[in-house]
Amino acid sequence: MDLDxxxxxxxxxxxxxxxxxxxxxxxxxxxxxTLGAEIARVEAALSAKESSRSAAEAAFKR
Structure with a gap:
């Protein structure tokens, strides 16, 4: 039996x-x-992903 x-x-x-x-x-x-803090955390993650996508699009744009 596992202790977990x-x-x-x-x-x-x-x-x-x-x-x-x-x-x-x-x-x-x-x-x-608590929910306000969670919303802020999700918005920060979304912003980081959008920035990453924008940087990738700019790098590969011809």
């Missing part, structure tokens, strides 16, 4: 479509902050 099988899995902090009625006001405010 015995390690408890962390519950997800939030799942898209999750029932929000069970969360307190403080939990909802924390969720907004």
């Amino acid at each position: 099988d015995l390690t408890p899995k962390k519950p997800k902090a939030h799942e898209i479509g999750q029932d929000l009625s069970k969360l307190s006001e403080a939990d909802l405010k924390a969720l907004i902050e």
